[in-house]
Amino acid sequence: MDNMDKEKKKFFMTPAKLMIALFTVICLVIPIATAVLPKQERSENENRTLAKFPQIINQTKLDKAENFADVIGAVRWEDITVRDEDSYMDKLETYFSDHIIGRDEWVRTRNTIEMLAGKKEINEVYTLKNQMIQVFKDYDKETVNASLNAMNRFAETHPDMQCSLMIAPTAQELFSSEIPTYAGYLSEKTFIDECYKKMQGVTTIDCLSYLSGHQSDYIFYRTDHHWTSLGAYYAYCAAAKALGYSSYGVSSFNIETANSCFRGTLYSKTLDNSITPDSIDYYHLASGEPTVKMTVFDGTKETVYDSLYVRSFLDVKDKYSSFTGSNAPIVTIETDVDNGKSLLLVKDSYAHSLVPFLSKHFSKITMVDMRYINTDLSKFIDVDSYQQTLFMFNAISFSSDIHLKKILLTK
Numbered sequence: 001m002d003n004m005d006k007e008k009k010k011f012f013m014t015p016a017k018l019m020i021a022l023f024t025v026i027c028l029v030i031p032i033a034t035a036v037l038p039k040q041e042r043s044e045n046e047n048r049t050l051a052k053f054p055q056i057i058n059q060t061k062l063d064k065a066e067n068f069a070d071v072i073g074a075v076r077w078e079d080i081t082v083r084d085e086d087s088y089m090d091k092l093e094t095y096f097s098d099h100i101i102g103r104d105e106w107v108r109t110r111n112t113i114e115m116l117a118g119k120k121e122i123n124e125v126y127t128l129k130n131q132m133i134q135v136f137k138d139y140d141k142e143t144v145n146a147s148l149n150a151m152n153r154f155a156e157t158h159p160d161m162q163c164s165l166m167i168a169p170t171a172q173e174l175f176s177s178e179i180p181t182y183a184g185y186l187s188e189k190t191f192i193d194e195c196y197k198k199m200q201g202v203t204t205i206d207c208l209s210y211l212s213g214h215q216s217d218y219i220f221y222r223t224d225h226h227w228t229s230l231g232a233y234y235a236y237c238a239a240a241k242a243l244g245y246s247s248y249g250v251s252s253f254n255i256e257t258a259n260s261c262f263r264g265t266l267y268s269k270t271l272d273n274s275i276t277p278d279s280i281d282y283y284h285l286a287s288g289e290p291t292v293k294m295t296v297f298d299g300t301k302e303t304v305y306d307s308l309y310v311r312s313f314l315d316v317k318d319k320y321s322s323f324t325g326s327n328a329p330i331v332t333i334e335t336d337v338d339n340g341k342s343l344l345l346v347k348d349s350y351a352h353s354l355v356p357f358l359s360k361h362f363s364k365i366t367m368v369d370m371r372y373i374n375t376d377l378s379k380f381i382d383v384d385s386y387q388q389t390l391f392m393f394n395a396i397s398f399s400s401d402i403h404l405k406k407i408l409l410t411k
Contacts, residue, residue: 125266125269125270126172128179130276132171132275133172136172136188136396144398148195151165157411160384161344161386162388163201163388163390164202164203164205164388165204165391166204166239167195167395168350168392169207170220170225170394172396173395174219174220176188205242207234207235207238207239210237211227222277223263225264226264226350226353229282231353232353232356239390244388245360255284258314261277262319263317264278282309292306293335296331297329297332299329299372308355309322309323310322324367327369329372330380332366333359333362333364333366333367338363339363341363343365343388343390344366344386345358345368345392346392348393348397349397350397366386377407377410
């Protein structure tokens with residue numbers, strides 16, 4: 001090898017050296033960039049607050065420090081050295097995971113590689129053709145029994161109030177015949193049936209049968225865990241007998257497609273752009289909608305709307321919240337339906353797209369989210385003024401609900 005060849009070899013990197021250099025740059029640049037670049041406080045894609053940088057200094061001790069030993073004593077050494085779910089290192093790991101530069105692209109790339117390798121379930125989301133499905137794998141029986149007992153007790157202590165329970169299936173149950181048995185998912189139908197058998201003095205509503213009869217319709221979003229407005233419509237029909245109204249036929253409504261680029265909660269877990277975005281539809285009575293006044297109490301203040309649709313949410317990631325707004329402790333809906341009927345609706349977010357249909361038949365509906373109520377509900381509303389109570393949850397949220405039992409605090 002002559003001197004010129006040797007010089008060329010020194011100047012040009014071999015592929016192996018190039019990869020090492022690139023890897024070194026990535027390992028150095030990404031952590032530094034993550035540390036110094038401005039941080040977002042909230043992820044719109046995941047609809048959650050991102051982790052803040054964990055503090056290892058006890059500020060109270062530091063303020064009282066009189067010497068260097070006191071300053072050292074203000075450091076939470078146990079957080080640094082003990083690795084448990086609340087340790088400093090775990091919090092630091094979560095912080096960097098939340099704020100790593102290009103986080104969404106890293107997650108999307110990883111998920112794409114796993115899907116190309118044949119993996120169907122990513123972050124508890126099963127993808128079947130053009131449909132994402134929230135999976136139902138297990139649940140705590142004690143938690144479920146506590147909720148069932150609380151509802152039975154509520155019905156017993158309010159004998160003049162007609163109480164009903166609707167546990168809705170999710171997309172998993174509707175597409176269960178297409179999911180291989182080795183996936184190991186639970187039957188939502190079996191779960192719902194077992195819950196219904198334990199109800200005493202509470203009317204159970206079978207909306208699964210109504211939905212199953214329309215499986216080929218667009219009744220669940222493709223990228224979100226909620227049902228669509230059409231799915232909510234079929235649940236509204238299923239509840240008619242129990243709640244004492246005659247449901248309108250679907251042809252009685254004019255359908256407004258308010259948005260056609262909705263990517264929901266399941267998309268946020270997978271970032272799979274191959275699934276067709278969803279449409280948000282509003283159903284309006286062709287003969288004219290009841291006049292409504294919706295009062296949202298967020299725990300500190302009330303906000304009043306003249307519609308059940310908060311259209312400002314159509315401009316953000318969480319477009320499903322355009323149905324009655326985002327989750328709040330208490331939402332009261334008053335209409336000009338002149339029949340004096342009132343409904344207390346203890347619910348999860350599946351009820352948000354159901355309420356626009358129910359509002360055609362009640363003078364007053366109050367939605368209660370027990371996640372935000374930690375005391376006697378009577379401190380906020382006159383419970384005894386309601387003629388009916390509907391407990392409304394989807395199977396997966398109900399299976400893990402630890403808050404519904406707080407209804408026992410209500411006198």
